[in-house]
Structure formats: structure tokens, C-alpha cells
Amino acid sequence: MEQLNEFHREFLAEVQGEADAQGLITTEAFLEKMGEILDEAGELSSFAQCYHEGVFKQKPVQVDGFGWDADDEEGVLSLVISDFHRHAEPGSIMKAEANRLLARVVQFVMASLDAGYREGLEESSQAFALADLIRRCWKKITKIKLILVTNRIYKSRTDAQSVGRIGEIPVTSNVWDLGRIQRFIEAGQTREDLVIDFAEDFGEAIPVLRASFDGAPLESYIAVIPGTQLAAIYDRWGARLLEANVRSFLQARGKVNGGIRDTIRKDPAMFFSYNNGLTTTAESVEVASIGEGLFLMSASNFQIVNGGQTTASIHAARKLAAEQLKDVYVQMKLTVVPPEHSETVVPNISQFANSQNKVNAADFFANHPFHIRMEEYSRRMLAPAGENGYREHKWFYERARGQFADERGRRTPAERKSFDAIFPKSQFFTKTDLAKFENSYRCKPHIVSYGAQKNFAELARAIGEEWGKNDGAAFDEAWFQRLIAKAIIFRHLERIIPAQTWYTGGYRANIVTYAIAKVVHDADARGRVPDLDAVWRLQRVPAALEQALLAAAEAANEVITNPPPGVRNMSEWAKKQACWARLASCSVAYDASFETVTIERDALRAVDRDTRVAKRQLNGIEAQREVVNQGGEYWSQLLAFGKSIGKLAPKEAGILQACTLLPRRVPTEKQCLAAVAIADRLEQYYDAVA
Structure with a gap:
């Protein structure tokens, strides 16, 4: 309990810090923070705030936010209500009170379907747009x-509870209380313990065959699950059944697979034969021996x-082809992965299981080399102290x-104080933060506006392809430094926009990404790019660049808050390519000083070229030092071994021969670079023989 109290403080x-920085009331800052968490956790897509309180048919009405993706065929509407308290110690909320609050949201849905209530709302309000x-x-x-x-702290079950229907539409409830928020922020746990009771809640236990031997590192089973049962399970839990990376890429595509759908509708009995089935994991299982077999x-x-895709398509068929779904069966491989191994094992299972699937093109798990390299840079590279700083930091x-x-x-x-000095909380960022920074700079603000999961998936595909072209050579230390510069720009703009006279609130996140994209776009039209290296050196945004960003932000605000006729929802408008095209074509009057915070593209290429040459020279010096330190006798033995196994080309033998002349004659840097590479390769052969 003490840990939870400390987390709450x-x-x-x-x-409160966010509220002060943005000029918001604390309840608004809380909801904005929770919107980011819900989006990143995959609880909803494209969160937007929408404050409204009222009365309909003598019952209270309230809604504070929503998530809806018009392009997603799953058709899930998420509605959010906020309950925030500023007490120093966290209080408790009982189930009855939680239900009363949730009932207000249900009442808002009913009111939205009533023409009289809807037409009584201010037409320019967020509530009217949502209704x-x-x-x-x-x-x-x-x-x-x-x-x-x-x-507050909620004692009852918080996850995916069925609360009935509105018309024919099923309604579920979720509670994100203080404990759940802590578990997500500190450990990434996006859901409460999700226990699927196949026998009790979903009709029947599933016959399984054990697919692992006694003493195997992981327990595994093979099963066949009825399509109706799989659809019912997915109907309750939704996309949170999908492992996080698969979920984000599925959400990014958003379309039900046509081939799967057609098989269910036209030839359901052949579904098992045509479909590759599911690969699943669980932290623990209950398997019982009943009669002559095992049952999950x-x-x-x-x-x-x-x-x-299979699961979402089967779920869609529940509504479109319910009769045919009764004849659908799906094969399933289930591996039991204890929580302590989930961080490493589950992503690997997912990656290898998807190796022949298009989702692999977007494969971007936490253990992808890109992420590992960025993590390594962030732990090692010191950022400059800047003009006003007194020490370097990371x-x-x-x-x-x-x-x-x-x-x-x-x-x-004591160690924590030192850690906080080196790694200030304000300089902490996640994978989804990185995607926001980078895609804004790549002039994809409409994609960023889709929310954390879809935006991350979009960047995943792009960088995955770029990484494959040259094994990630482009993502070097300079790339990381410029990424940090993009982060500094993004967060600075977030802080200063709320103070602008033209800002009326509500769309800060969209305005920030659009403004950055606009500045990059307009600089590019002049053959220039923002000087990110200067931002890295200063660790702040220069005044001239801030002026340019604010000019672009004002233009972005005008475009976003004035959608074309027929479009009422500004959050949806910000997700459209047309919205970005309109801003891109706008003329923004930048101050003459704009030129001083941008550089010519050709000049930047020259800087990068000189950096690569200097790095190669440094590597050559290091290689030469290593060759000299090994001594001529080592290279003589390596040359003899290479010849004995027939793994040396004539040119390679000549390079090693030059190294045997040490210390009398020192090889060139180019020869030393080649010699080190040859040694690495031959030592692998030696280890294999030994």
C-alpha cells in the first residue's frame, strides 16, 4: 500500500505540473494523461476529449472523452468518463458508485439518439460533434x-464486464483505477488478470493434445477451437486478446480479411483446411483429464x-454469417509462458509465427535491433549541458x-538522486513517443493524429524497410542526436501552444504535429532543412525556430478547426490526408530569421559525409592499434590456420602476410581493417572446430 501511496503522490x-505548464485545470490534465495511457495500452483508438454534462429524461448525462476509428471494421465505440480527486492520499470507489458514473455515459448515448436533445446542443461544441x-x-x-x-482505488473486477445492451449493441465496462494505472506505467501491464474459463463462460472445454515432453522448457498444446467460441471470446475481450505488436499492426490495417470472410460465408466446412490457425500463449492453464483425453x-x-486477422474476421462473421460460423473450426497452438519469461519469449514466438505473414514487414518488437541500438545510445551518449546547464545529462x-x-x-x-540528475524525468521517452517525434518530422501529421498504436505501426513499417537496406547503417549516433532534437522541438511546442492567444483548447496534440510537419515541408520547398544539430548542441529551441513553429501552429489551428462542409468532428478531420494537404498548400509568413535556423540540404549531406569519413578514419586507427597489439606471431598462426582449412582467398592471405611483418613493418589502416574482419571470421571457424 505504501508503494501505491508513493506512486499516487x-x-x-x-x-499538476502538466496542468500548470498548459494552463489547464487539473481534471483536464488528468484526462489528457489518461487518454495517452489508454491509447498506448490499446484500450481505445484515437482518443479525443469531449466534456459534457446534462440531463436527459430526468437522469444525469456525462461524457468526458471518446475513441472511434471510422476505418476500423470492428466498429467499437469507446466512451470515457473521468473521476479525479486531488486528495493527498488515494481514496476508494465502490462498485455502486462506479456503476452510477458509467450509467451517465449510457444515458449520453441514449440522448444522442434523441433528435430533441441533440439539436439542443451548441452546434460548434464537442458534445454535438460526438452526438x-x-x-x-x-x-x-x-x-x-x-x-x-x-x-481512486477500485476493489471489484475492472476488466471487460458485460453491462447489457443498448438496442442490439452489446455494452461492456472497464475501470482504470490507480492500481491499474500504476501497473501499466511501471510494468506495461495493459489489462487485469485475464482468465478465460472455456467451460464455465464459453460453452465447453477444449480438447487438447500435449505437444511437449516432460522436462521441456515450456509446456505446449495443440487444439481445435470452434469458431463460435472464438468469436464469443473476442467479443468480450476485443483486440486486447492480441499480443501488443500484432494488435497495433492489425489496427493499422483495420480491414477484415476478404478471403477469410468469403470462406466462412461460402465454404465454412473447409475453413479448417484452408486456414493456418492461431498461435497463442498463456501465463498458466488448467488442463483436466476427462475420459480418454485432456481438456483445456x-x-x-x-x-x-x-x-x-483470422480472429477479427471470425468475430465479424458472427454478425454477417452467424449460421455458417457454426461449421467453422480453427486449429490452435498454445504455449504456456510464465510471466518471468514473457518479455523475451512471447515476442520471439510472435515474430517466428508471423515469419510467412505480411505482418512481418511491420515487425518491430522491443528486441528489434533498432530499439536495442537506440537504447544503447541513450544509456551511453551524454547530451551537451547547453547554454544554461551546468552538467551533461542523458x-x-x-x-x-x-x-x-x-x-x-x-x-x-542516494543512488536515485544521482540517477535523477543524469536521467531527468523530463528526458524520458517511449517507443510511441519516438514515433510521434519522427513521423511529425517525416510530414505525416495525419498519421500521428490516429493515435499511438497506429502511428507506431506506420513508423515500424518504414524503419523496418530502411533498416533492411543496409543493416541499419543510417541509424547511427548522429541520427539519435537528431531524434533528441526532434523530441526537444515537439515537447517545447507542446508547452508553449496553450499560452497563445489564438489557441482555444482541445486540439493541441494535432496542432503540434501539424506545425512541425509544416515547418519541415516549407523548409524543404526552399531546399533547406531545420538545423537539428544546433538544437542538439543548445538542448533548446532557438528563438527564430520557435517563431517559425508558432506561425505554422497558428495556420495549423486554423485548418484543423475549420473542416470542410459536412465534416463536424475535428479530430476525425485531422486524421485525413486532405487535412494535411490543405495545410501544406497554405502560405505562412515566416520571419527573415527563419533562414538562420535552417541549413541547405546539400550542406547537411556534406556534414554527414565528412562525419562518415572521420568515423572511418577513427575506425582505421582503432583497427591498426588492435593489429599492432596482437603482434606478428599471432598473425602468423592465424595465416597458417586459415590456409589449413582452405578458408582464405589469395588477397586475404596477402593481407595476413603483411601483418606477420610486425613490428618491423606496420600495415596500412585499410589493411588493418580487413585483417580484423578476417580474424573475426577465422576465429569463428576455430571455435567451431575446437
Whole structure:
């Protein structure tokens, strides 16, 4: 309990700090923070705030935010209500009170479908835009998810509880209380313990065959699951059944697989033969021996790591082809992975299971070499102190959720002070933060506006392809430094926009990404790019660049808040390519000083070229030092070994021969670079022989 109290104090301080920085009331800052968490956790897509309170049919109405993706065929409408308290010690919220709050959101849905209530709302308000969206998209909505976010402690079950129907649409509720917020921030746990009781809750236990031997490192099973049962399970838990990376890429595509759908509708009996099935994991399982076989009774924290398209398509068929779904069966491989191994094992299972699937093109797990390299840079590279700083510091890149809290928490109080000085909390960023910074600079603000999961998936595909071209050579220390410069620009703009006279609130996140993209776009039109190296050296945004960004931000605000006729929802408008095209074509009057904070593209290429040459020279010196330190006798023995196994080309033998002349004659840097590479290769052969 003491740890939760401490977390609450830190969390309150962070929310209050954000409120002060943005000129918000604390409840607004709390909801904005929770919107980011819900989006990153995959709880909803494209969160937007929408404050409204009222009365409909003598019952209270309230909604504070929502998530809706018009391009996602799953059709899940998420509605959020906030319960924030500024007490120093966290209070408790009982189930009855939580239900009363959630009932207000249900009442808002009912009110939205009533023309009289809807037309009584201010037409320019966010509440009217949401009510109108619900009315227009009612036939597309397949499920309504109610989400209560609170900084109090909730004692009852919090996850995916069924609360009935509105018309024919099922409604579930989720509660994100203080404990759940802590578990996500500190350990990346996006859900409560998810226990699927196949026998009790979903009709029947599943027959399984054991696929692992006694003493195997992991317990494994092969099973066949009925399509109706799989659809019912997915209907309750939704995309949170999907392992995080698979979920994000499935959300990014958003379309039900046509081939799977057609098989269900036209030839359901052949589904098992045509489909590759599911690859799944669970933290623990209950398997019972009944009669002559084994049956899977329940699974804890069940995750689908391959087969997301199959599962979503079967769920869609529940509505479109219910009769045919009765004849659909899906093969399933289940591996039991204890929690202590999930960080490393589950991503590998997912990666290898998807190796022949298009999702692999977007494969971007936490152990991808890109993330590992960024993490290594962030722990090693000192950022300049800047003009006003007194010491160098570092930017902490969190490759896997919870790393920052873990690194800080395992230190003594004295060590923690030192850690905080080197890694300030303000200089901590995650994978989804990185994606926001980078895609803004890549002029994809409409993609950033889709939210954390989809934006991350978009960048994953792009960098995955770029990495494959040259084994990531482009993502060097200079790339990391410029990434930090992009982070400095992004966060600085977040801080200063709320203070602008033209800012009326509500769309700061969209304005920030659009403004950065606009500045990059307009600089590019002049054959120039923002001078990110200067931002890295200063560790701040120069005044001239700030002026340019604010000019672009004002233009972005004008475009975003004035959508074309027929478009009422500004958050949806910001996700459109047309929105970005309109801003890109706008003329922005930049100050003459804009030229001083940008550089010519050709000049930047020259800088990068000179840096690469200097780095190669430095590497050559290091290689020469290593060759000399090994001595002529080592190279003589290596030459003899290479010849004995027939693994030396004539040119390679000549290079090694030159090294045997040490110390009388020292090889050139180029020869030394080649000799070190040859030695690495031959030593691998030696290890294999030994």
C-alpha cells in the first residue's frame, strides 16, 4: 500500500505540473494523461476529449472523452468518463458508485439518439460533434465500451464486464483505477488478470493434445477451437486478446480479411483446411483429464500472437454469417509462458509465427535491433549541458514498458538522486513517443493524429524497410542526436501552444504535429532543412525556430478547426490526408530569421559525409592499434590456420602476410581493417572446430 501511496503522490505532482505548464485545470490534465495511457495500452483508438454534462429524461448525462476509428471494421465505440480527486492520499470507489458514473455515459448515448436533445446542443461544441457521430455511425457500431478512469482505488473486477445492451449493441465496462494505472506505467501491464474459463463462460472445454515432453522448457498444446467460441471470446475481450505488436499492426490495417470472410460465408466446412490457425500463449492453464483425453478448462492472460486477422474476421462473421460460423473450426497452438519469461519469449514466438505473414514487414518488437541500438545510445551518449546547464545529462529511451521505473526503483535513495540528475524525468521517452517525434518530422501529421498504436505501426513499417537496406547503417549516433532534437522541438511546442492567444483548447496534440510537419515541408520547398544539430548542441529551441513553429501552429489551428462542409468532428478531420494537404498548400509568413535556423540540404549531406569519413578514419586507427597489439606471431598462426582449412582467398592471405611483418613493418589502416574482419571470421571457424 505504501508503494501505491508513493506512486499516487508522484502521479498527482506530474498531473499538476502538466496542468500548470498548459494552463489547464487539473481534471483536464488528468484526462489528457489518461487518454495517452489508454491509447498506448490499446484500450481505445484515437482518443479525443469531449466534456459534457446534462440531463436527459430526468437522469444525469456525462461524457468526458471518446475513441472511434471510422476505418476500423470492428466498429467499437469507446466512451470515457473521468473521476479525479486531488486528495493527498488515494481514496476508494465502490462498485455502486462506479456503476452510477458509467450509467451517465449510457444515458449520453441514449440522448444522442434523441433528435430533441441533440439539436439542443451548441452546434460548434464537442458534445454535438460526438452526438452527431453516434447518430450517423449507429449502424456501424458493433460494440460500446464504457471506460471509467479514476485516481481512486477500485476493489471489484475492472476488466471487460458485460453491462447489457443498448438496442442490439452489446455494452461492456472497464475501470482504470490507480492500481491499474500504476501497473501499466511501471510494468506495461495493459489489462487485469485475464482468465478465460472455456467451460464455465464459453460453452465447453477444449480438447487438447500435449505437444511437449516432460522436462521441456515450456509446456505446449495443440487444439481445435470452434469458431463460435472464438468469436464469443473476442467479443468480450476485443483486440486486447492480441499480443501488443500484432494488435497495433492489425489496427493499422483495420480491414477484415476478404478471403477469410468469403470462406466462412461460402465454404465454412473447409475453413479448417484452408486456414493456418492461431498461435497463442498463456501465463498458466488448467488442463483436466476427462475420459480418454485432456481438456483445456481455463487459461490465464491468454494472448493471440499470430492469427489476429483470422480472429477479427471470425468475430465479424458472427454478425454477417452467424449460421455458417457454426461449421467453422480453427486449429490452435498454445504455449504456456510464465510471466518471468514473457518479455523475451512471447515476442520471439510472435515474430517466428508471423515469419510467412505480411505482418512481418511491420515487425518491430522491443528486441528489434533498432530499439536495442537506440537504447544503447541513450544509456551511453551524454547530451551537451547547453547554454544554461551546468552538467551533461542523458535521454532515457524506454525500449520496453517499465524500464525507467525499474532502473530507478532498484537503487538506494542516494543512488536515485544521482540517477535523477543524469536521467531527468523530463528526458524520458517511449517507443510511441519516438514515433510521434519522427513521423511529425517525416510530414505525416495525419498519421500521428490516429493515435499511438497506429502511428507506431506506420513508423515500424518504414524503419523496418530502411533498416533492411543496409543493416541499419543510417541509424547511427548522429541520427539519435537528431531524434533528441526532434523530441526537444515537439515537447517545447507542446508547452508553449496553450499560452497563445489564438489557441482555444482541445486540439493541441494535432496542432503540434501539424506545425512541425509544416515547418519541415516549407523548409524543404526552399531546399533547406531545420538545423537539428544546433538544437542538439543548445538542448533548446532557438528563438527564430520557435517563431517559425508558432506561425505554422497558428495556420495549423486554423485548418484543423475549420473542416470542410459536412465534416463536424475535428479530430476525425485531422486524421485525413486532405487535412494535411490543405495545410501544406497554405502560405505562412515566416520571419527573415527563419533562414538562420535552417541549413541547405546539400550542406547537411556534406556534414554527414565528412562525419562518415572521420568515423572511418577513427575506425582505421582503432583497427591498426588492435593489429599492432596482437603482434606478428599471432598473425602468423592465424595465416597458417586459415590456409589449413582452405578458408582464405589469395588477397586475404596477402593481407595476413603483411601483418606477420610486425613490428618491423606496420600495415596500412585499410589493411588493418580487413585483417580484423578476417580474424573475426577465422576465429569463428576455430571455435567451431575446437
